[in-house]
Amino acid sequence: MARRLLAVLTALLLVAAACNDDDGIDIGDPDDTEAEGVLIAAISGEPDRFDPHLTTAYPSFQVLENVYDTLVQPGDDLTMEEALATDWEVSDDNLTWTFTLREGVTWHNGRAFVADDVVYSYERIMDEEFGAANAFRFESIESVSAPDDGTVVIELTRPTPNLLANIGAFKGMAIVPEEIVEDGTIDTEPVGTGPFRFVEQRPDGEIVLERNPDYWGGDVALEGVRFRPIPDATVAMTNLERGEVHWTDSVPPQQISALEGRDDIVVESVSGGDYWYMAMNIEREPFGDVDFRRAVSFALDREAITEAALFEAATPNQTAIPEDSFFHFDYAPFEYDRDQAMELLEGTGIGDDFSMDLMVTNEFPETVTAAQVIADQLSEVGIDVQIRELDFAQWLDEQGEGNFDSFLLGWIGNIDPDDFYYAQHHSEGGFNFHGYSNPQVDELLDRARAETDDDTRKELYDEAVKMIVDEVSYLYLYNPDVVHAWVPEVSGYEVRADSAIRFENVSLSG
Amino acid sequence: MTDVALPPHRSRTRDVLGVLSKNRLAIVGLVVLLLLGVVALFGEWLAPHSPTRTNIPNRLEPPSLTHPFGTDELGRDILSRVLVAARVSLQVGFIAVGLSLAVGVTIGLVAGYYGRFVDTALMRFMDMVFAFPAILLAIAILAVLGPGIRNAMIAIGIVYTPIFARVTRGSVLSVREEDYVRASRSVGASGPRIIVRHVLPNVMGPIIVQTSLSLAFAILSEAALSFLGLGVQPPDPAWGRMLAEARGFVRVAWWMGVFPGLAIVVTVMAFNLLGDGLRDALDPRQKSVIESRGHLL
């Protein structure tokens, strides 16, 4: 009996193997009826829900980026450009913004897009009883109205120079049609105005989109896109090499140099706007002592930490904003210098047995890697670092309760500095869990937030950032690159600094 | 009382050693474990380099004379890490299994000896733990207690407890009605006394075998938990953790995974070989079909 079973199994294996007649690039299984122009994208996580106002998951936004539109959107250089609005005007007092909407836009369900849709969407986000994840971005908005079908007026409580980024930085502020909210299908069958129509999420997790023939942005070359969640980066790369998928954003940094030499895979990267940093709990001693924080900053070799975490795919930085951005401020006062660190530490009065903990999360494995290098470097100046690796849920709890000596985290999808400098370094900031408080910085950030002249605004931020860096409110480490890989048959794809994934201009040959 | 019925176990000890010494594989297992014990005790002195010192320019070096097992993604010496990690991995194994052994055997003895309501209550409780998906149970326990090596041991220990309870209870049932137990009971010995003096020694065989097999599985469980980022906290080395870290590097630095992987295989095999040998010796008719959960699949 056993021998017969073995024979059956062998036969099955052979059949399974023999059914594969693709050598080289042929997508999926031969028995599959997948259309030629359908791009298969491997994404690292599974989307949770598709209501853009409720989800906070990056995989959801990877899909929604191609389904929904915002009033304005970040262009290639991340300045805000027209999308559903073609033009806008700001009143002299900077409190009223009037948007002219694009004509002839239709929803994926065929209905015409009108100004009331914008009003409905924004009121939904601002509705206190609804609980939108991005409600805080609309904090300075007094009201939204639609004088006619083609015009939207936004009234503000205070001048908000970064209003466009607040309403258009990503699809969390997308315009949605009321009817899919009313019938409850928004979480499972989103209907947008974007380049692709949502078809279905299959039980195996794959998300199927098809071309929107009526797209306002012009012809879409692809017939459709399939997003396939593959959590393991090595497996995702194997899929790409095998031609099972056309595109992936999980490219292990250690493989980039090897991949770059190959002609059957295209790897491209741009320096991104994300930043990763270390924060020390200023409300605890000795971290409240500026000298201690500066000592730590001198004791760290950012080059080594950056390379350890991401190989070549990141750039060390002592401020938040990368070089090619308008708000970049060229300031790097800390040179890796152990002696200076030791000198500063002597004045802080910490004992020989001083030990601090460093909280990291395996949600972002690079923090775990970086922490080990940081711990090793700080041990050189006599600081013992205990790494605490938590899952992200617990990590957020501990951070919220101020239960940490120090932590590592990144901040992603950055467009406007108000977003992160205010939240993280203003004493009233919503993400100031490390307890930094400097009245001068507060004042500068308050002024910058309402300053409408770009150059003046940048000067205000530069001044604030100088203090933030000098006093080591955050110890900024590096900006990672955005790295994506695809097969050569894919053309027209551009890697974006904000990590948004757009397939509208992509085509597939062969 | 002893002249009424002498438990047969004492006379067997020598036989067991005799049978064991003829089992070449078991001897190999034993020798390997003794060597591992030495490494666990003196790993830090044996290690040629620091297991936590990073050296980024020197990262991912293939095996060489200075680094016989190569270096990892932070430039640390893998040989040193493998040696130092022996203690952690063996600790996880012994303490986790020790915990489930102590709790599980006690529950099994009490349930099996007293029977009836006590038996039903205890064993159904064990069933509840048993029915819980093992790895999720371990993850949940670790989430409650917080990650770290000590809590990983507790979590693994809890997961393995029902197996020991079941094995013990099963053996107790067959011993309970033996003459020497009946005899002790008839002369008025107390329950706990009978359990410790007469029942326990006679159910040790299956328990010893189960212990050695569980040690093997506990070490693999540490690997699975480390794979998910629980378990030993960095930068301390543990084989499972090293293997998990190597996962992203299989194609650029095979040595990162192969050496800690070999360490796990050798250790687990040593425990299994010894366990099989003990089983042949203690239970020559292979009467006990040892329950196995497998490792946390």
Next chain:
Amino acid sequence: MSGYVVRRVGQAVVVMLGVSVIVFLLVHLVPGDPIRRSLGTRFDPHVYQLLYERAGFDQPLYRQYVTWLGNALQGDLGVSFRTGRPVRGMVLERLPATMSLAFAALFIGLVIALPAGIISAVRSGSRTDYSVSALSQVGVSIPDFWWAIMLILLFSLTLGWLPPSGYKSPLESPVGFLRHLTLPALSVGLISGSILTRFVRAAMLDALHRDYTRTARSKGLPERVVINRHVLRNALVPIVTVAGLQLGFLLGGVVVVEVIFAWPGLGRLAYDAVLRRDYPVLQGAVLLVALSFVVINLLVDLLYARLDPRIRYE
């Protein structure tokens, strides 16, 4: 017999109730706030409060349990915090993938274990016995995620025979289903096979030393007949027990393998639910897994009773 069945079923119900209490308590004891986790790094305190009350967290724990259990008994497992979808659908949707992986792995395990264990026992002490033992030791000693990666690199990347990950519904594409199933099933099945081999060998050895075997031999029956008719049949009882247990564990979700192969099973769903603190999904998934485990155990016990009429139904 029927009294025995009723008693075992009753006990199974008690065990399930116990599991429901344990899972509920454990889930709520785990630190890490689900609302904060779902909102992430930036949010409005007002939004937080709203969602907190909506999830019922302002109620006392026992009341939350009673509400949940009451709904669960009526087949309503609640709504996922993460997806906003009913948990029942999410869990049932994952069942086919989990079941096919579990059964395929058990199948592979038995295909390996039966011949290997039988030969090993019949030629106990021979070179074959040693080799089988050694191989099965190696099989058990390698962590499943390592098997998984090695198989992907060999069969998928190097040989290009099988897809490295993913799932196809058997209804849509039977061949695609098998092709995607093969590697994950092998990763788990090799380990199951190694474990089962040891049990098959032990059970066979036991049966080989029994009186009925000696009697059969003394009657001069050919060895083949002795093995097939007497030894194997009797050895089947413990083998069925252990195989049933293995199946139960496999259904419990092979979390790590499911993660690596992007296999849409219950294990991965439950694991994601742990990370996201998606209480309703975690509770639902664990309950379903425990239920299948308890049912399989029950069936094995009843089957055991049939295979071995000596079992007393006390």
